[in-house]
Amino acid sequence: MNGYIRNARSPKVLNVTYEMKRGIKASIPVVLSFIPFALLFGTQATQKGLSHLEIPLMTGLNFGGGSEFAAISVWTSTPQFWLIVGISVLVNIRHILMGAAFAPYMQHVSKYKALALLFFMCDESWAMALADAKKRQAISISITYYISLALCLYSTWIICTTLGSFIGNWFGNIERFGFDMAFTAVFLVLIKGMWSGVKKNYCWAVSLLVACLVAHYSSGAWYVLAGTSAGLITAWIGAKHNA
Template identity: 30%
Template sequence: MSHTTPPPQPSMEQFLAGARACIPVAISVAAYGMVWGMLARSAGLSLIEVMMMSGLVFAGSAQFVALDLWTATPATLPIGPLVLAALIVNLRYLLLTATLRPLYPPGKLGRGALSMYLVTDENWVMTVAAMARGGGSVAFLMGGGVLAWISWMSTNLIGYGLGSTIDDPARWGLDFAFTATFLALLLGMWKGRGDILPWLVAALAAILTAQHVDGSWHILVGGIAGSLAGAILDTRKEATARVHVS
């Protein structure tokens, strides 16, 4: 498969389209942002530490794990475990950003590497969905990333300010927004029967991993297992097609 460059479109338009596409998921980002801000306060982070962590680390699941490890007294702060936990929880991003390769012309990846800072689960999924329809661009990715960044940072601060007065997002069903969006996007990616096996392998590997290991390992394990299954299936098909031709 050769990757043709997407049709040229003004990048401002693409940026806004990316932001618009991320509105549904930004709602669940905002709900969890409130909770994180509230928990950060009870974990003993100062306001400036909240702003630094959300602004620079900008990774929800890693930040939730960090709150478990955080201590209010600097002398006992487990710096090594905090950094290691961020690395482990974020390992899945290796898979996510790898799939964004077609957006960047070869040779311009230096700039592309820096823009990966704004990649989250949310704008990644919207961008790969747009790519599957022949669209998607760096500006589209950045539009969603900026929206996610603003919703995360602002709701963290609101949650921090409100303290413990806010509700659990689960009470309003908002915890399901993430699953529902990703389920709908998965259905939108359906291309044919060739997807059945890789998706089943991914789902089963993820379910088994989630039952035995805490954290986000199931995403990494399921993602690798399913995509490898798909690749093996594809190259086998190509090989048999070639035998038939020759």
């Protein structure tokens, strides 16, 4: 039994329940990788002068760990507004491409519902929802699976960043425990699940190479934009060549 139809009188309800459980179960490993970084962010934000209320507002309204860490790194007693905005936009610009990749899989929902769903999108929920759709050979993502997964990650990030603002100092520098590899390990697993062969994914190698070169020879988060742009251009050229 795959869990989709166990009762002919209410298959839809059971389908939603099954997908919800599937999303929650899939989120568990990623949730565990979120916790140490969320505690670390809460600690750093408190040290920069943010209040216990401002931290969940920041992490809840801008659900992007990379941009939040980047913003906190340049936070001063008198925050430089445009610098912080610029860094956040630069780090989060990849979400435009992620949303575009999601669009063909969300054509069955209204524009406003899609925008609401995309608010909770992060790298992990995006990659896992796409990988799940491709694994099922479906033309659309499972909305219930995606929102269950995304809400688990979203709530964990907000709760644990807030918790970190209260208790983070007790742990000191948690990177000494090797937790800084948690996100990297998660991404490697996600990439493995989305791999579909060298011919289809050569743009990944181009993106990685360009990002590494820019990161090595420049400062700041320019490597994010460079790697993303290089991968997009390579994919576009490849699509035109194969057309």
